[in-house]
Structure formats: C-alpha cells, structure tokens
Amino acid sequence: MATIRQLQHADAPAVAALIERCLREVNSRDYPAEIIERMCAHFTEHRIRELATRREVFVAEADGIVGTVSRDGNKVYTMFVHLRAAGRGIGRALMRHIEALAVSDGYDHMETGASITAHAFYHRLGYVDVRSTDTDFGLNHILRRNLP
Known part of the structure; x- marks a missing residue:
C-alpha cells in the first residue's frame, strides 16, 4: 500500500511528470x-x-510517487494515479484521505469535476452526477458525494 503525505516543494517535478504521463497514456x-x-x-x-x-496537495508514495490529489475545502482537484499503480486502491485511498480531512473541517459533502476518463472511477466511490459542463479542457462532469 502507498503512504499518503502532503506535497513537498521537491515533489513538483515528479508530480508534473506523473500527470503528463497519465494524460498522454490514459486520458488521450x-x-x-x-x-x-x-x-x-x-x-x-x-x-x-x-x-x-492555494490548495492542500497530497501524493501517494510506493517506490516513488504513484498518485496525487488536491483539495480546497470540500472541492477535489488534480486526481491522478500512475498507470502501473492503477487498480491497487491508491486512488481510493487518496480520495478517502481528503474526504476525512473535509469531514474534520465540518463539511458534509465533497464535489469534484471529473474528466470523461475519471467519471466511472468517481461513480465507484459513490459520487453522483450533478451536471456536465464544457471547459477549455473538454467535457467535465461535476459530481458530489455526501460524507458520513
């Protein structure tokens, strides 16, 4: 399993490379x-x-950085998991981590904008569709999950 921790300044190159690789290999x-x-x-x-x-940014480490997610209050941003780590529960762990932080901050729900690629992932985590929008980055699904 991966260790989840807050982003450190020196992590930025690895996180940028992870996101680019995910975009090119999966979102494409x-x-x-x-x-x-x-x-x-x-x-x-x-x-x-x-x-x-401006946000809390987290990374998942397991022999290097294999995932990232960020949050601003109860809003989820920038969720990516390396293809070699997909299906190992890292995305779920990252999401549950920030959801727990949101609960401790008094929020009763989380919201996220999901790409076409990530839409089904969020459904598997219990998020439901609120609406869809067109953005500079294409179709974006807005989803919400009530927190315990």
Whole structure:
C-alpha cells in the first residue's frame, strides 16, 4: 500500500511528470491531442508549486510517487494515479484521505469535476452526477458525494 503525505516543494517535478504521463497514456483515449497538449501545458512543475500555495496537495508514495490529489475545502482537484499503480486502491485511498480531512473541517459533502476518463472511477466511490459542463479542457462532469 502507498503512504499518503502532503506535497513537498521537491515533489513538483515528479508530480508534473506523473500527470503528463497519465494524460498522454490514459486520458488521450478520451480526448483529442490538442486538449491533451493544453492539459499538459497547464500542469507544469511551476503550476504544481503554485497550486500548493492555494490548495492542500497530497501524493501517494510506493517506490516513488504513484498518485496525487488536491483539495480546497470540500472541492477535489488534480486526481491522478500512475498507470502501473492503477487498480491497487491508491486512488481510493487518496480520495478517502481528503474526504476525512473535509469531514474534520465540518463539511458534509465533497464535489469534484471529473474528466470523461475519471467519471466511472468517481461513480465507484459513490459520487453522483450533478451536471456536465464544457471547459477549455473538454467535457467535465461535476459530481458530489455526501460524507458520513
């Protein structure tokens, strides 16, 4: 199992590389190349560090960084798991980690915007569709899960 911890400044290159690899190897099945390029250009090392000043960013480690997620209150952002770690419960563990933090902060639900690629993953975790929107990065599903 992976260890989940808060992002450190030195993690930004590994997290940016993880996100780019996921986008190119997995999300590219659902999105055209121009959107993948736009997404990759968005998640640079600099951008990861900048996001960490505004959100809580976490990484999952198991022989290197194999996953990441961030949150701002009860909003989920930037959820990615390395393809070699897919299906091992790392995404679920990352989500449950930030959900527990949200509960301790007094929130009764979580919300996320999910790509076409991640939509089914969130359904498996008990998230339900609220609406869909078009963004600069393509179709985005807005989902919500009530917290215990």
